[in-house]
Amino acid sequence: MVRRTESDFRKRFQFGGPRCSRGAVITGPPEPVLPPETPGDKMHHLRIAAALAAALLAGSVGATTTNGFANGGFEQAGLSGQIAAGWLTAATSSPASRSTDAHSGNYSLLLSAPNGFDASIALQDSVGHGGLAPLGAAIVGDRPWLSFWAKGDASTTGNAFVKLQYFGSNGNLLALEQQFQSLINPTSWSLVSFQAAAIPAGTTALFLEIGTAVGPLLDGRPNAVLVDDLQLTLTTAPVPEPTSTALLLAGLAGVAAIARRRA
Numbered sequence: 001m002v003r004r005t006e007s008d009f010r011k012r013f014q015f016g017g018p019r020c021s022r023g024a025v026i027t028g029p030p031e032p033v034l035p036p037e038t039p040g041d042k043m044h045h046l047r048i049a050a051a052l053a054a055a056l057l058a059g060s061v062g063a064t065t066t067n068g069f070a071n072g073g074f075e076q077a078g079l080s081g082q083i084a085a086g087w088l089t090a091a092t093s094s095p096a097s098r099s100t101d102a103h104s105g106n107y108s109l110l111l112s113a114p115n116g117f118d119a120s121i122a123l124q125d126s127v128g129h130g131g132l133a134p135l136g137a138a139i140v141g142d143r144p145w146l147s148f149w150a151k152g153d154a155s156t157t158g159n160a161f162v163k164l165q166y167f168g169s170n171g172n173l174l175a176l177e178q179q180f181q182s183l184i185n186p187t188s189w190s191l192v193s194f195q196a197a198a199i200p201a202g203t204t205a206l207f208l209e210i211g212t213a214v215g216p217l218l219d220g221r222p223n224a225v226l227v228d229d230l231q232l233t234l235t236t237a238p239v240p241e242p243t244s245t246a247l248l249l250a251g252l253a254g255v256a257a258i259a260r261r262r263a
């Protein structure tokens, strides 16, 4: 991953400068001449097809959802230098921290630049920091939803933002970048959700930054945003089980053989 320095964040937010996929021939006895297919035969074939379809459905593995990031509730404590397990803070003068003002459980994430002219940012690489398994081919094409609960005020001169990237053989691709100050309330928790871009082939890890950036504090407005129960809902497509797939293929081959004999 790219390590960012405070100078990088200052450049980004412009603090201190201008503003923010024939066979062999078989010989043998002639095949018997079968009588014409009757309506009863057709019904029988339909029943076979229906039974095969039912077997396939019963044997398939349903779509599964998982959280793409670790410790989205900020409940597990982190090692030294971490906000909470899996979460790091960007190297600004206003590090992100944990708060006991939680939406659920005992803790939430606090993003605050109490003196203005700064940014407070939490970040996680799902594999490198979060300790989650690398993503594989089954997730390619999914458009995950990022959701979290938030409350607080980034002040009139600031904003709260979220940025999601896909890391892997294609490089680091921007998947989602949104501001959410206007979607939250200073005194009550609001649910915020955004859908991200489709996950491309080669993606192995997810990288999230969530934070607030602010200029001068005006009108006595604070810069403090709380975030809890953060979830990136990854949905893995249903995959047929090998046994039902083999059953379906065997059944289809049988139906095709019957069709060939009647032709």
Ligand SMILES: [Ca+2]
Residues within 6 Å of the ligand: 073, 074, 075, 102, 103, 104, 105, 106, 107, 108, 228, 229
């Ligand atoms: Ca929590």
